[in-house]
Amino acid sequence: MSATPPKSPLVQARDLAMSFDVSPPWLNRVLERKPRQYLAAVDGVSFEIEKGKTLALVGESGCGKSTVARLLVGLYAPTRGDFQFDGLDAHGIFKTAGGLKLRSRIQMIFQDPYASLNPRWIVEDIVGEPLIEHGLITDKDQLKAKVGDLLKSVGLSPLDMVKYPHQFSGGQRQRISIARALATEPEFLVCDEPTSALDVSVQAQVLNIMKDLQRSRGLTYLFISHNLAVVRHVSDQVGVMYLGRLVELADKHTLFDSPRHPYTRMLIDAIPKMHDTGRARTPVQGEVPNPLNPPTGCTFHPRCPHANDRCRSTRPQFLDFAGVKIACHAVEEGRI
C-alpha cells in the first residue's frame, strides 16, 4: 500500500494463502513412491473492507472463495499471510484466550439453511447458543427477550422460538441463521452463498433484510456468491477469483461497466440477459482446470483469447491501475 488512508479499514487480508495436504496415505507414498501433494485452495489473496461496506467475492466452483470465508472466521489457520481485524492480528488472537472475544465480533452465515441448523434444537436454543457460549446473557428471561428481539429484527415472530427448524421454509430458516449470526452483535459478517439455496422471490426477502440490517447496525459484509446479478445488487466492491487468486478487484460500478480482466469479461458475458430475448452469443470455451495441477504462468491462459508466451510462463502481478487492481499481463502491457 502506497498512501495510508486516514482511517484503517476494518478488515485487511494480506497475501492470505491456504493449502491442503491431499497426499495419498503414508503406506502408498512409501510403496508407490508417490510424493506429498498439496492443493493450493487460496494462493495469496489481499483485500480490504472498510467499515459498513460490502466486499463480494465471485468465482466459479473450486476458485477458493469459501476457503477465504473460512479463513476469515478462523475455521482454518492460513498457511501464509495474515488477516488484520480492526488493527489486530486475528489469527494470532484466535489461538489465545482473547480469541473468544474476537470471534464474537466476526460471525458467519452459511449457504445451506437445511444443514446449518440443528434439527433437534428449538429456535430459542439455536439463536440463544452464541449468547450463552460467549457469556453475554446468563439469565433465562433476559435470554428469551433477547432471542425474541433478534427474531423480530429478521422479520420473524418471537412466538416462533418454540418451533423446530423443520417447521420453517428455506427462506425463514436462512433468517434464523442470520438472527443467530447477529446474536453476539458482531461488526463483521462473512456470508458464504447465503441465498444460493433459495428461490428468487425468497432470495429477494433475505437480501432486503441483509441490506436493512447493514444500514441499521453499520455491519460490514464479506459476501460470497457465484451469482453476479446478486453481487451487483448487494456489494460496494467486487473481487473476482480464479483458481485461488484474485484476478480483478474494483468497485462495483467500475467492474460491471468496464471489466478489464478477460476472465471477468467472460463471467459477465456468460450471464443470461433477461431483457435480451433470443440473443445469440459465442460462449468462451473450456472449463476451470484441476487445481491440483494448475496451468503455469497465468492460470487463466488456456482459456484466454489474449494469451501470449509471457502469459504462459510468468505469473502476473496483482497491480493497481487507477484504483482497479488487476492481475493480467495483457492489461499491464496495454494490449487490452
Added chain:
Amino acid sequence: MSLLQVRNLVVEFPGRRGTLRALDDISFDIAPGEILGVVGESGAGKSLTGAAIIGLLEPPGRVASGQILLEGQRIDNLDHAAMRHIRGRKIGAIFQDPLTSLNPLYTVGQQLVETILAHLPVSAAEARARAINLLQDTGISAPEQRIDHYPHQFSGGMRQRVVIALALAAEPKLIVADEPTTALDVSVQAQIISLLKNVCAQHGAAVMLITHDMGVIAETCDRVAVMYAGRIAEIGPVHEVINMPAHPYTAGLMAAIPDMTQDRERLNQIDGAMPRLNAIPQGCAYNPRCPQVFERCGHERPDLLLAGATRAACWLHAKDQQGVTA
C-alpha cells in the same frame, strides 16, 4: 399440428392422510422444433410435468385425469413396455446431474451404442459411427478417442454434452430437459445452453426446458409457461411474458430478480412462500400473496384467460375474454 399436447393433466399422490394434487389441470402444446420454457419456484410442479410426459412419475404418483398426446397419440395410458419404445426413440430426456445420468461402469461409447441399437435398425459398426458423430455434434473434441472413455474421465460440462448426445441418439422429436445447467458453473452453463439450442435445431427436436432461471429462459426459449402451486399461472411468447407480464405472480417474480442493468436499493419481494400441497388456498392459489387481490380471487379459481399476447390464470383479465384452453 402440435407435436405434444397436454390436456387438463392432473397428477395425484395418494397417501395415508388423503390425496395430494401435485399438478392441477395443466394444458399446453409444444409445436415441432419449438423450445418451451417451464419456469417456477421449487415445488411448483415443473419437474413433475416433465416426469409425467416421459412416463417416469415416481409411484405412488399417477396421472389421475387428463391426456398427454404425442403426434396425436395418447401416451399417458401406455403400459411399461410400450412406453419404453417411446422413451428415447420419440422423447429424449436430460436431467440435472450429468454424473448420475450416466452409468459409471460403461464407457460413454457403450452407452451411446446401446441406446442407438435399442431404437434404430442399424448394425453395431453403424451405431458406433453414429455415436462418434453425435459426440462431434455436441462439441467433444477427438471423439474417436473420447468414445472409449468412462464418465469419470470427463469434466462436468463434458459429461452434460455426453448426456445431450445420449438424448439425441435415436433422433427423438422432443427433448425434456430438466434443469440441464443447474449443476454447472456459469461459464459452462452458457456453453451448454447454446449447444442445446443449436444441436436441437440441427436435429429438428423440440425442447421442453425446465429451469428456475429466468435468464436462461429469456435467451433460449420461444414460449414460456410460468408455474405456481401445481398450475400454469401464465403462458405465452417469452418476450411478452418477461417484459409485459400479465399475471401478478410473474410480475412479482420478474421484479424480485436482481438486475444487471439498473441499481435498486431494495428488491421487490413477494411476501410469504408458495403454499404446501396440502394447504393450497381456495380460489386462486396466489391470492394470499397477491398485491392486486380482490373479492373474486378468494373463492373462484381462474382458468387461463387471454391477456394481450399471453394467457394468464388471473381474474384481472376476466373482462377481456372468457377462459380458453390450450
